[in-house]
Amino acid sequence: xxxxxYLSFEPDDLTEVERRIKGLIRRGRENAMSVKSLMALTGxxxxxxxxxxxxxxxxxxxxxxxxxxxxxxxxxPVTMEEKDxxxxxxxxxxxxxxxxxxxxxxxxxxxxxxxxxxEEMR
Numbered sequence: 001x002x003x004x005x006y007l008s009f010e011p012d013d014l015t016e017v018e019r020r021i022k023g024l025i026r027r028g029r030e031n032a033m034s035v036k037s038l039m040a041l042t043g044x045x046x047x048x049x050x051x052x053x054x055x056x057x058x059x060x061x062x063x064x065x066x067x068x069x070x071x072x073x074x075x076x077p078v079t080m081e082e083k084d085x086x087x088x089x090x091x092x093x094x095x096x097x098x099x100x101x102x103x104x105x106x107x108x109x110x111x112x113x114x115x116x117x118x119e120e121m122r
Contacts, residue, residue: 011060011061014056014060017048017052018055018056021038021042021049021052021056022062022064024041025038025053025064025075025076026075027076027078028075028076028078028082029065029071029075029077029082030071031071031075032066032072032074033073033074033075034071034072034073035049035050035074037073038073038074053066062076063076063077064076065077065082065085065086065087065089066086066089067085067086067089068089
């Protein structure tokens with residue numbers, strides 16, 4: 001049996017843009033709203049939609065998850081399983097970004113080391 005999340009509340013200090021985006025994001029993973037859909041419904045740019053969702057999550061503690069598989073988009077989780085799926089996706093991104101950062105730093109240090117050795121040999 002899936003446990004339902006009832007964490008719905010309306011922060012008092014949302015802007016009109018935040019209220020509009022939040023109002024369009026549906027409850028349940030199966031109802032995820034793509035950025036393109038939110039853009040079409042609001043007339044906002046891709047960046048405006050993404051920045052607003054990020055702000056709702058980070059500054060207003062609104063529980064919004066995203067999915068990259070069909071149906072892709074933003075949703076408000078209604079079960080712990082949906083919330084866990086959303087946070088697992090973020091954790092996977094963090095791990096991938098950490099790997100990419102490590103590889104970039106390694107490449108930069110290797111090039112710098114080779115350059116310094118080459119200059120020393122001159």
